[in-house]
Amino acid sequence: MVTVRDVASASGVSISTVSRALSEPTRVASATRDRVLAAARELGYEPNRAASGLRSGRTATLGVVVPDLENPYFASVAKGVQARAREHGYGVFVVDVEEDASRETDEVRTLLAQTDGVVLASPRGTDDEVVALVARAPGGRAVLVNRRIEGVPSVTADDVTGAVRALGHLRALGHRRVAYVGGPPTSWSDRMRREGLRRAAEDGEPVQIVDLGASRPHVQGGYSAADLATGAGATAVVAYNDLVALGVEQRLRERGIAVPGQMSVVGFDDTFVATLASPPLTSVGTDLRAVGAAAVDLLVERLGDPDAPVTHVVRPTELVVRASTGTAVA
Amino acid sequence: MVTVRDVASASGVSISTVSRALSEPTRVASATRDRVLAAARELGYEPNRAASGLRSGRTATLGVVVPDLENPYFASVAKGVQARAREHGYGVFVVDVEEDASRETDEVRTLLAQTDGVVLASPRGTDDEVVALVARAPGGRAVLVNRRIEGVPSVTADDVTGAVRALGHLRALGHRRVAYVGGPPTSWSDRMRREGLRRAAEDGEPVQIVDLGASRPHVQGGYSAADLATGAGATAVVAYNDLVALGVEQRLRERGIAVPGQMSVVGFDDTFVATLASPPLTSVGTDLRAVGAAAVDLLVERLGDPDAPVTHVVRPTELVVRASTGTAVA
DNA sequence: ATGAAAGCGCTAACAG
DNA sequence: CTGTTAGCGCTTTCAT
Numbered sequence: 001m002v003t004v005r006d007v008a009s010a011s012g013v014s015i016s017t018v019s020r021a022l023s024e025p026t027r028v029a030s031a032t033r034d035r036v037l038a039a040a041r042e043l044g045y046e047p048n049r050a051a052s053g054l055r056s057g058r059t060a061t062l063g064v065v066v067p068d069l070e071n072p073y074f075a076s077v078a079k080g081v082q083a084r085a086r087e088h089g090y091g092v093f094v095v096d097v098e099e100d101a102s103r104e105t106d107e108v109r110t111l112l113a114q115t116d117g118v119v120l121a122s123p124r125g126t127d128d129e130v131v132a133l134v135a136r137a138p139g140g141r142a143v144l145v146n147r148r149i150e151g152v153p154s155v156t157a158d159d160v161t162g163a164v165r166a167l168g169h170l171r172a173l174g175h176r177r178v179a180y181v182g183g184p185p186t187s188w189s190d191r192m193r194r195e196g197l198r199r200a201a202e203d204g205e206p207v208q209i210v211d212l213g214a215s216r217p218h219v220q221g222g223y224s225a226a227d228l229a230t231g232a233g234a235t236a237v238v239a240y241n242d243l244v245a246l247g248v249e250q251r252l253r254e255r256g257i258a259v260p261g262q263m264s265v266v267g268f269d270d271t272f273v274a275t276l277a278s279p280p281l282t283s284v285g286t287d288l289r290a291v292g293a294a295a296v297d298l299l300v301e302r303l304g305d306p307d308a309p310v311t312h313v314v315r316p317t318e319l320v321v322r323a324s325t326g327t328a329v330a
Numbered sequence: 331m332v333t334v335r336d337v338a339s340a341s342g343v344s345i346s347t348v349s350r351a352l353s354e355p356t357r358v359a360s361a362t363r364d365r366v367l368a369a370a371r372e373l374g375y376e377p378n379r380a381a382s383g384l385r386s387g388r389t390a391t392l393g394v395v396v397p398d399l400e401n402p403y404f405a406s407v408a409k410g411v412q413a414r415a416r417e418h419g420y421g422v423f424v425v426d427v428e429e430d431a432s433r434e435t436d437e438v439r440t441l442l443a444q445t446d447g448v449v450l451a452s453p454r455g456t457d458d459e460v461v462a463l464v465a466r467a468p469g470g471r472a473v474l475v476n477r478r479i480e481g482v483p484s485v486t487a488d489d490v491t492g493a494v495r496a497l498g499h500l501r502a503l504g505h506r507r508v509a510y511v512g513g514p515p516t517s518w519s520d521r522m523r524r525e526g527l528r529r530a531a532e533d534g535e536p537v538q539i540v541d542l543g544a545s546r547p548h549v550q551g552g553y554s555a556a557d558l559a560t561g562a563g564a565t566a567v568v569a570y571n572d573l574v575a576l577g578v579e580q581r582l583r584e585r586g587i588a589v590p591g592q593m594s595v596v597g598f599d600d601t602f603v604a605t606l607a608s609p610p611l612t613s614v615g616t617d618l619r620a621v622g623a624a625a626v627d628l629l630v631e632r633l634g635d636p637d638a639p640v641t642h643v644v645r646p647t648e649l650v651v652r653a654s655t656g657t658a659v660a
Numbered sequence: 661a662t663g664a665a666a667g668c669g670c671t672a673a674c675a676g
Numbered sequence: 677c678t679g680t681t682a683g684c685g686c687t688t689t690c691a692t
Contacts, residue, residue, distance in 0.1 A: 003685055014663045019687060029661060046443035050380040050389060051685035054668045059380060061423075069409040070402065070602065079399040082426050091444070093391075094424040096412050113376035114421070136374075219606065246606050253608060272400065276549065276576050278583060278608045333669055344679045349671060359677060381669035384684045 002043045011039035022047065062299060063093040063111035063118040065104060072271040073241065073288060077121050077145060080292025088300050090116070101125040108133050108142070117141040117299040119292070124186055139306030143295045147188040148312055153302065155294045155313040159189050162284035162317030163196025166238055166266050169282070169319055171207050174328035175236040175264065179210040179229040181248065183217045183240030190240055193268060197238065210234055215244060222247025235263060235328045242267035242274045245281055249324065260326030270320050279323035286317050332373045341369035352377065392629060393423040393441035393448040395434060402601040403571065403618060407451050407475060410622025418630050420446070431455040438463050438472070447471040447629040449622070454516055469636030473625045477518040478642055483632065485624045485643040489519050489598070492614035492647030493526025496568055496596050499612070499649055501537050504658035505566040505594065509540040509559040511578065513547045513570030520570055523598065527568065540564055545574060552577025565593060565658045572597035572604045575611055579654065590656030600650050609653035616647050
């Protein structure tokens with residue numbers, strides 16, 4: 001292993017100069033600096049993060065906690081986090097807690113001790129649990145994604161507006177009875193989506209919202225809920241997310257119910273699977289990588305200034321209309 | 331921040347006893363140990379990884395490098411890596427190199443300096459580049475996934491057998507002219523899949539393989555290649571992976587060509603998207619999380635014994651038959 | 661602009 | 677079984 005010492009003796013300076021040349025280039029005479037950098041490159045020097053972190057108290061590492069990496073939603077968020085963190089010079093620990101609230105708690109706790117800050121995506125714990133957890137992070141070293149709690153910095157999508165647009169779209173197509181297949185009870189975005197539908201339903205030509213309750217946020221959840229939607233006499237289904245919507249489509253296809261001929265389907269998140277479905281799914285989307293990136297920006301900003309005001313970033317949503325929605329049956 | 335020192339004074343022992351109680355519980359009297367552990371818990375002590383790593387030379391961190399986290403294949407591998415690493419007491423840095431071979435090189439280099447070992451999944455570099463890279467990791471601290479090179483430990487899937495089975499399946503259904511939509515030129519698994527098809531084609535009732543060349547390993551790649559398959563007079567298409575296969579299905583559907591009525595389609599990897607397609611995709615699958623887990627096991631084993639022989643783990647593949655394959659048209 | 665020296669929190673000899 | 681001590685590689689005063 002090559003250390004600052006090796007670089008120092010190779011370039012005939014002291015180790016402090018090496019350290020400075022590497023991290024504060026301006027504070028070193030340009031001639032010396034060049035010599036040092038050349039020696040470092042030549043020897044293949046790679047700074048030891050553990051050592052520098054130990055001394056400086058800065059680990060140059062962030063953590064990101066997600067419920068499930070295989071869920072395309074979180075894969076995209078994690079990708080955005082990783083990419084932006086890299087731009088800021090941070091490495092990132094990715095932790096998949098397998099949809100388990102108590103593991104979430106544990107992992108955030110340890111990550112907080114090991115990293116400069118953590119991004120907590122779609123926490124499965126209650127607001128109180130999350131607040132308690134984050135309280136352990138002095139200086140706001142935690143940022144939430146997809147959950148908004150006063151006092152804790154967060155990045156969320158404007159789901160309310162998205163849901164309003166989705167319902168407007170369906171109303172314009174003549175739908176007057178729309179079923180909603182919900183997500184996990186602790187999901188903040190599920191609350192927002194419900195809220196958007198409710199508001200939109202009351203505003204203008206009346207539309208009836210049929211609440212189909214909570215489903216597991218996977219294909220299977222939608223598959224099981226599809227029959228409830230037809231049973232309720234709805235002409236359109238709005239699903240908690242794309243996977244659920246795909247499950248609905250799957251079941252309808254199996255029963256020979258045409259989409260969108262007899263039933264329209266709308267998803268949320270506009271993940272890449274939306275285009276894989278047949279028919280391709282109309283979905284309320286957000287730029288998920290941008291969500292991850294924004295969370296990192298927030299974190300980095302606060303690490304630079306712990307007293308910065310708590311900010312809530314709300315990313316825009318957009319209704320992407322594809323072939324799964326059409327005019328309502330008479 | 332609470333340190334070993336705080337725990338030591340709280341429990342009336344020396345710092346070394348604290349350290350031992352935490353990491354080698356057997357070497358400490360049980361009474362003392364209980365006292366120390368209680369104090370640690372009470373104070374909310376979290377060991378500082380940087381410090382322990384600096385001293386012990388062990389970072390308790392692994393790295394995993396993937397071309398694209400949003401690709402379900404790599405999401406699953408990364409998930410497997412993370413989960414197994416956790417069981418072994420390691421954290422994991424996940425790095426997405428965005429399909430870029432030169433970033434791959436850089437990242438592996440830095441990771442090797444920062445971690446105890448790295449899992450390099452589906453390297454985009456050439457064999458020579460990979461060997462050069464790995465040569466920098468004394469004691470075999472790098473493990474390849476989805477690429478086999480002599481002298482470097484690896485975990486691969488038995489793609490040859492998988493391809494043989496896929497072709498056997500198609501032959502049994504009466505197909506005599508099968509098109510293959512290939513993946514990236516540097517892909518090792520693409521080579522193996524081709525090899526399997528070639529072998530199987532020659533063995534038994536003859537089947538003609540039409541090589542459609544390389545495609546981008548995404549939906550778009552399959553979409554563009556689909557017309558080549560029909561143009562070539564094939565009655566079945568084998569695609570490099572599930573995404574490509576879905577692209578093929580998409581284009582065929584658009585053209586009104588029935589699957590499997592007029593054309594059968596087979597994918598590889600059996601990622602969750604295979605079941606989302608319509609018709610659901612017949613695919614040659616491997617347990618991807620297990621692949622990731624095996625890579626970690628290999629790494630951990632070698633970290634324990636750097637002189638252990640280089641092993642190549644080959645995971646079984648399995649043909650999962652779904653609705654996208656049927657009897658050949660007359 | 662540069663060097664000397666202290667020490668971050670922890671583990672690993674070495675004593676006892 | 678437990679305590680003392682040295683020092684991992686680096687950054688950071690404090691001098692010069």
